[in-house]
Amino acid sequence: MQPINEMKFEFISRSSNESFARATVAAFISQIDPTISELADIKTAVSEAVTNCIVHAYNNKFGTIYISVKIYENGRVIIKIRDKGCGIENIDKAMEPLFTTGGEERAGLGFAVMQSFMDNIKVISKPNKGTTVTLEKSIIPRIVKNG
Amino acid sequence: MGVKLVSQGEEVIAFINGDIDHHSASDIRKEIDAITEEKWPQLLKLDFSSVQFMDSSGIGLIMGRYKLMQRLGGKLLIVNIPSHIIRLIKLSGLSELGIIKREDETIDATHK
Incomplete structure (x- = not known):
């Protein structure tokens, strides 16, 4: 199936770009009229993925983070967050809640949040x-929400 | 954006404002820790009423302050959590520490 709309952007892995990244994705998705809660879920998941790129993939050195967003007819949204960083040796381990290599101030919940807040x-x-993280969520059309 | 700190008696209150993400969390942490380690309050209150956005960095921030207050022999309380953050708090398991207060109720494991 072809997306009805799509966009791509890239930026360097400065932590000050975290808010830029989630706001940009949210602004693009706003055209299909998501609820505030759906948009908050997406912003949170994108923020987790981008933070992983900055903290882990590029380990606080600068690299490029690539994001693409595709919107499909039925309200399905697919977001890809890609980096050319160090990669994840053990994905199962990385996805375990509370597992982190990020030190005391990191909760180890990044992937758990992405799993919980997105459909897939x-x-x-x-x-x-x-690493490429693909996040998927169906935005329910307003007519169905109201109906 | 940032944090406003008020010290009164045995209490330090931190009013956190704007977004809590990995970028902003380190400055918020430094400011809270500086006054907390100086004043040694019995209670550190984090007021979340003006938090617009929070990701799991906010959970790390709360956990870190919880440990700090344990070390100093005091208590941590999180107050005025906006509804859009509740889901993340529940997912984190932080509600089980008994440090979360929302309006008049303390969210505990039974409210899950």
Whole structure:
């Protein structure tokens, strides 16, 4: 199925770009009239994925983060967050709630939040090549919400 | 954006404003810790009423302050949590520590 709309953007992995990234994705998705709660879920999930790129993939060195968003006819939204960083050696381990290599101030909940707030998440990673996180969520059309 | 700190008696209250993400959390943490370690309050209150957005960095921030207050022999309380953050708090399991207060009720495990 072809998306009815799509966009791509990229930016360097500065932590000050975290709010830019989630706001940009939210602004694009706003055209299909999501609820505030659906939009908050998406912003949170995108923020988790982008933070992972900055903290883990590029380990506080600068690299490029690539985001694409596709919107489909039925309200399905697919967001890809990609980096060319260090990759994840053990994806199952990384996705365990509370597991973190990020130190005391990191909760280890990034993937758990993405899983809980989105309908579907897929992670593809190769050590030293990078990671792609695909997030999927169906935005329920307003007519159905009201009906 | 940021944090406003009020110290009164045995209490320090931190009014957190704007977004809590990985970027903003480190400055918020430094400011809260500086006054807390100086004043050694019995109660550190984090007021979330003006938090517009929070991701799991906010959970890390709360956990870190919880440990800090344990070390100082005091208590931590999170107050005025907006409804859009409740889901994240519940997912984190933080509600089981008995430090979350929303309006007049303390959210505990039974409210899940």
